[in-house]
Amino acid sequence: MKKTDNEVANWTICQECHGRGKKSRRLSKKVRLQYQIAFEKYEKTNGEGTVPIRPKAPLYSCPNCSGSGLVPSVDIPVADKENYPHVAIIGGGIGGVALAVACLHRGIPFTLFERDNHFDARSQGYGLTLQQASKAIEGLGIFSLEKGVVSTRHLVHTTDGKVIGEWGVRKWITSDVNTSSKRSNIHIARQSLRLALLNQLGGNDMIQWGHQLSGFNKTSDGDLNLNFQVNGELKSFRADLVVGADGIRSSVRKLLIGDAITPLRYLDCIVILGICSLNALENPDSTLLDSATVFQTANGNERIYMMPFTSDSVMWQLSFPMSETDAKTLSNLGPKALKEEACRRTQWHSPIPQILAATPENQISGYPVYDRELLKPALLEKSGQATLIGDAAHPMSPFKGQGANQALLDALSLARAISKGCKPLSQWKKTGIREKVLNEFESEMLERSAIKVKDSAEAAQFLHSEVVLREGDEPRGRCLKREKD
Numbered sequence: 001m002k003k004t005d006n007e008v009a010n011w012t013i014c015q016e017c018h019g020r021g022k023k024s025r026r027l028s029k030k031v032r033l034q035y036q037i038a039f040e041k042y043e044k045t046n047g048e049g050t051v052p053i054r055p056k057a058p059l060y061s062c063p064n065c066s067g068s069g070l071v072p073s074v075d076i077p078v079a080d081k082e083n084y085p086h087v088a089i090i091g092g093g094i095g096g097v098a099l100a101v102a103c104l105h106r107g108i109p110f111t112l113f114e115r116d117n118h119f120d121a122r123s124q125g126y127g128l129t130l131q132q133a134s135k136a137i138e139g140l141g142i143f144s145l146e147k148g149v150v151s152t153r154h155l156v157h158t159t160d161g162k163v164i165g166e167w168g169v170r171k172w173i174t175s176d177v178n179t180s181s182k183r184s185n186i187h188i189a190r191q192s193l194r195l196a197l198l199n200q201l202g203g204n205d206m207i208q209w210g211h212q213l214s215g216f217n218k219t220s221d222g223d224l225n226l227n228f229q230v231n232g233e234l235k236s237f238r239a240d241l242v243v244g245a246d247g248i249r250s251s252v253r254k255l256l257i258g259d260a261i262t263p264l265r266y267l268d269c270i271v272i273l274g275i276c277s278l279n280a281l282e283n284p285d286s287t288l289l290d291s292a293t294v295f296q297t298a299n300g301n302e303r304i305y306m307m308p309f310t311s312d313s314v315m316w317q318l319s320f321p322m323s324e325t326d327a328k329t330l331s332n333l334g335p336k337a338l339k340e341e342a343c344r345r346t347q348w349h350s351p352i353p354q355i356l357a358a359t360p361e362n363q364i365s366g367y368p369v370y371d372r373e374l375l376k377p378a379l380l381e382k383s384g385q386a387t388l389i390g391d392a393a394h395p396m397s398p399f400k401g402q403g404a405n406q407a408l409l410d411a412l413s414l415a416r417a418i419s420k421g422c423k424p425l426s427q428w429k430k431t432g433i434r435e436k437v438l439n440e441f442e443s444e445m446l447e448r449s450a451i452k453v454k455d456s457a458e459a460a461q462f463l464h465s466e467v468v469l470r471e472g473d474e475p476r477g478r479c480l481k482r483e484k485d
Contacts, residue, residue, distance in 0.1 A: 095407030102415030161349030
């Protein structure tokens with residue numbers, strides 16, 4: 001089934017693959033026989049040998065839904081309140097809205113809470129690059145991104161403009177996700193992606209705005225009672241499962257784990273971000289500004305990264321080492337001071353100085369960079385009917401562009417796990433949703449994201465060192481890993 005746009009009003013899960021997007025092939029007779037022989041040998045050891053691992057059936061993309069897990073639906077799926085848990089999602093950012101969308105498609109009842117009073121109450125970040133999640137968003141009913149830009153070239157420069165690295169396909173590709181058979185990096189404004197997800201959900205009214213979580217507890221009936229501050233009043237809400245999708249300073253994480261066990265970890269650098277319209281430049285004809293090129297320039301201390309933000313604007317990210325105290329001070333001074341600092345540090349090759357000079361102050365922000373120590377599954381296993389996704393679970397530096405990607409993957413994975421683990425006759429209420437769903441989901445999530453957290457932290461170090469200046473037509477982290485190996 002060909003899906004090239006978002007014209008379909010409603011989606012529901014494909015019954016052939018049960019919303020997974022993949023189907024299992026039968027194990028070959030040879031593999032089944034080998035396992036049977038190994039298991040019989042183990043039984044003869046009276047439990048003293050090694051238990052053979054049951055082979056998993058190979059997976060293939062479901063032809064009915066083209067691997068998305070979704071098929072068109074005339075009507076919005078009806079929430080199955082009898083069989084599925086009611087999910088309280090805390091946080092209306094990309095991860096929270098994505099989880100709500102994935103629950104909607106599967107008939108999983110949910111309520112989405114956000115502490116902000118409206119969609120534009122505060123900045124939701126600047127731009128992001130969809131990497132692994134460029135495929136996952138199809139599982140959320142988004143088959144094209146109108147405002148997405150696909151990059152086909154990546155350059156690394158020294159400060160005098162010398163190219164020391166280049167990779168990528170050198171041709172223009174339209175913003176339609178399906179125009180390339182290979183996976184492409186899609187650059188898009190965070191708010192544009194968030195809005196696309198919100199449109200899938202049904203609009204702004206699907207979010208409970210202005211709800212600040214203050215706490216939750218288990219009731220005598222076995223469900224959860226959540227308390228919110230709303231316009232100075234205390235309001236309560238009942239749910240079967242709480243999901244914290246509320247960012248690096250997650251209120252849910254603080255309630256579940258506390259800050260002392262895994263506190264914020266400063267990564268010894270600051271990031272300054274800006275967005276510049278190409279129309280603001282006197283000479284926007286540089287080949288670096290063709291809306292299909294990503295480039296970075298570095299000197300071993302400062303490093304700037306520029307990517308297409310829209311078809312007629314770019315986003316830049318300048319980062320450099322700085323003490324935590326100085327980084328907080330500079331950030332608190334506001335956009336004017338941040339712009340002055342950025343311009344002072346980047347009198348480099350064209351068009352970098354021109355872009356920074358033309359960036360309006362209201363499009364500039366800056367912050368110290370943090371992550372947290374990796375969570376161990378055991379910490380979350382004590383959380384009962386609650387879990388975390390996205391930055392609430394595994395915050396990471398922005399230098400590998402993985403934060404939003406992992407949040408989207410988390411959301412889809414959790415919704416699929418609930419759909420599978422809480423289906424009719426599962427008796428999840430008796431067994432417990434943690435045993436039926438959460439333990440396995442969290443184990444997969446933490447294992448998948450761990451390398452991303454680790455690589456992102458390492459990137460915060462080597463991108464501001466001499467390593468970044470090593471010549472090679474591949475990402476700097478890949479150069480470094482190859483040398484280590």
